Amino acid sequence: MGKKADHRVPAIVLGRGPTALGILRCLTMAGIPAYVACPASDHVTHSRWYRPTPGRNAWDGSLGPHAYGLLRHMPLQKAVLIAGADDAALWLTDLPNTDLASRYVLSTSSRETQEILQDKSRFSTFLENARIPHPRTFRIECDADIETIPFDELDRVFIKPVNSQKFSDVTGVKGIWVTRKDELHAAWRRLHDQGFRLMAQEYVPGTASDHYFVDGFRDGSGEMTGLFARQRIRISPPDFGNSSYCRSIPLEQLQAPVDDVTQLLAALNYRGIFSAEFKRDKRDGVYRILEVNTRAWTYVEFAARCGVNVCEMAYQDALGLPVHRAMRDYKIGAGCVDFYRDFTTVRAQSAQARGPLPAILLQWAGAHFHSFRLDDPKPGLHFARQVLARRRNGRAPA
Numbered sequence: 001m002g003k004k005a006d007h008r009v010p011a012i013v014l015g016r017g018p019t020a021l022g023i024l025r026c027l028t029m030a031g032i033p034a035y036v037a038c039p040a041s042d043h044v045t046h047s048r049w050y051r052p053t054p055g056r057n058a059w060d061g062s063l064g065p066h067a068y069g070l071l072r073h074m075p076l077q078k079a080v081l082i083a084g085a086d087d088a089a090l091w092l093t094d095l096p097n098t099d100l101a102s103r104y105v106l107s108t109s110s111r112e113t114q115e116i117l118q119d120k121s122r123f124s125t126f127l128e129n130a131r132i133p134h135p136r137t138f139r140i141e142c143d144a145d146i147e148t149i150p151f152d153e154l155d156r157v158f159i160k161p162v163n164s165q166k167f168s169d170v171t172g173v174k175g176i177w178v179t180r181k182d183e184l185h186a187a188w189r190r191l192h193d194q195g196f197r198l199m200a201q202e203y204v205p206g207t208a209s210d211h212y213f214v215d216g217f218r219d220g221s222g223e224m225t226g227l228f229a230r231q232r233i234r235i236s237p238p239d240f241g242n243s244s245y246c247r248s249i250p251l252e253q254l255q256a257p258v259d260d261v262t263q264l265l266a267a268l269n270y271r272g273i274f275s276a277e278f279k280r281d282k283r284d285g286v287y288r289i290l291e292v293n294t295r296a297w298t299y300v301e302f303a304a305r306c307g308v309n310v311c312e313m314a315y316q317d318a319l320g321l322p323v324h325r326a327m328r329d330y331k332i333g334a335g336c337v338d339f340y341r342d343f344t345t346v347r348a349q350s351a352q353a354r355g356p357l358p359a360i361l362l363q364w365a366g367a368h369f370h371s372f373r374l375d376d377p378k379p380g381l382h383f384a385r386q387v388l389a390r391r392r393n394g395r396a397p398a
Contacts, residue, residue, distance in 0.1 A: 010076065011315055012037055012053060012104075013044075014061055014092070015084020015296070018338075018371055020044040021379055022301035023084050026311035029304055035079075037061040043371070046378040063091045071100055080318045081106045082273075082296060082311060086163075089272075089295040090114050106272075107220065107317040109294070113268045117292045120162050121199055130267055132260050133288045136202040146184050146200070154202045155283075158240075159187050162197040170194070174240040175201075204288050208235040210280040211243070212254055212287065214261050215303055217310040219323045220271050224262060226326040228308040229254045230299070233363075236341035244342035245363060246299065247335045248306050251328055254278070257287045264292070271317070273300075273310045302336040302368055335367035340387055 010033040013023045020036055021044040027034040028049045035051045036044055037059040044050055052058035055074045059067065081104055083089040093111040095104060108114075116122045124137040138149045140159075151157065158175040161167030168174050176191075178184040184200060191198055204210075211232035219225050229251050236244040251258055261276040275297035278287040296311060303310065307330035316323045342364075346354050354360065372380025 008033060009078050009080060009319060010034060011080045011082055011311075012059075013082055013084060014088045016042045016044065016061060018043060019084040019296060019298050019300065021047055021371060022298065022304075023082055023296045023311050024049055025301050025373075025376065026296075026304040026309050027082075027315065030309055030312035030315070032312065032315055043379055043383065046382045048376050048378065061088070063087060067091075068098065068100060071104055076103070078103055078105070080104075080315050082314055084296045086118055086293070086295065090118060105318040107314040109269065109271045113270055114294050116268060117270075117294050118163070120160065120291070121197070123291070124199070126268075127264075127289065130264060132264055133286050135204050135288055135290065138200045140188055140198050140200060143185060143188075146181060146188065149181070149184070149200055151181060155205050156203040157184070157200055158203055159184060159191070159198055159200050161191075162199060167196060177239075203239075204279040204281050204290075206279055206282045208232050208238075210282065211235070212249075212257060212278045212280065213246075213275060213299075214251075214254060214257050214278070215275040215297065215299075215310070216308070217273055217313040217317075217323075218265050218270050219313065219317045222266065222269075223323070223325075224265075225313050225323045226303075226308045226310050227251055227258065227328065228303040228306065228310075228326075228330060229258070230302075233335075234342055234345050236338070236345045238345075242298065242341075243338070244345050245335060245337045245367070246302075248302075248330065248332055250332055254287070257289070260287070260289060261292070264289070270294075273297075273314050275300075298370075299336055302334075303330075305368055306331040306334050335363050336370065337364055337367040338370040339364065339372075340383070 011027050013020050013034055013036040016038040020038055024034055024036055024044060024047060035053045037053050038044055038061045053074060057070060059070045081092055083092055092106055093108055093114050116126055121139045127134040140146060158177050160175040176187055178187055188198055209232060213230045215228045216224060217226040229249050230246045231249050232243040232246050234245045235241045257278045273296050275293040277290045279290055280287050308326040313323050346360055371383055
């Protein structure tokens with residue numbers, strides 16, 4: 001799969017789970033030696049290419065002052081850091097201002113830019129000022145703010161966090177439906193008391209397949225060196241879940257979203273890996289931007305296997321090397337499946353909703369699998385064993 005490249009500056013993947021696994025495989029595809037900073041029991045540790053960070057104490061990926069100490073004592077002259085989680089991406093923005101800047105490099109934006117894109121309230125305000133289509137959003141600081149929300153003018157409404165990573169870690173969901181103002185008052189008070197900053201947003205009507213993604217990389221000179229478009233076909237769990245099956249589509253099919261994300265990232269002077277999610281509004285056909293991930297995303301390996309390796313680009317950009325520009329004619333019509341979750345989704349759907357079962361079986365047969373691959377089978381097999389063990393114990397897999 002990869003070339004021998006032990007003489008090259010190594011990369012350190014800062015993440016966990018399938019995202020960290022995807023980053024590691026992307027780097028291996030490019031012949032870049034890599035370490036992973038994650039817990040010793042993590043999913044990615046089962047990969048044949050996994051190596052813990054060097055030194056007396058391996059870095060488990062936790063952030064804070066102690067992490068700077070671990071980096072100082074690593075026996076590395078130089079390394080590139082690549083984030084696979086929101087908190088890691090934000091934490092790394094401060095690294096260039098420390099004494100470690102000459103040894104550890106990365107392709108990143110300013111903290112201000114990262115905060116605008118990660119803070120859903122600030123993001124909404126920025127989109128409003130930039131006149132980029134997005135869902136109607138209402139920041140909630142107190143009960144009085146709820147009274148100003150025009151429920152009668154909106155389609156469906158849900159409450160969501162300003163910081164989605166922390167919210168989903170604690171609650172296990174990305175959003176909560178509310179149908180009346182009294183429900184919103186009750187949900188806001190309960191979540192506000194737990195320390196969450198919240199907002200209400202109109203749900204953009206449409207199906208799972210109305211979700212589209214523009215993924216890519218913007219280098220330090222402002223060039224979009226990689227762009228990759230995909231369409232969500234199925235989602236798990238419904239409404240607020242993640243893609244369980246998606247496929248690559250031509251960039252030309254998403255010209256308006258490509259133009260919007262290009263405008264947005266230029267206005268923010270963004271640098272690095274990104275993944276922007278849009279939903280096509282069935283009421284008017286407008287693509288409304290929902291969020292922008294400011295780091296490697298869960299399907300980053302899928303993009304690389306189709307021809308757009310943004311992790312390689314981040315590595316090159318961090319080191320000041322010429323950044324490889326991906327071709328716009330990447331592999332079209334390829335599928336990627338998170339098989340366990342997609343199987344669960346398909347099984348729960350009616351025949352009318354899911355379509356012909358033989359067509360789905362053909363999708364699975366020709367798809368890239370999310371974790372399992374023949375040349376690196378252990379992560380997928382490990383997850384399968386977890387599924388079986390949890391089912392025996394009467395628990396749903398994580």
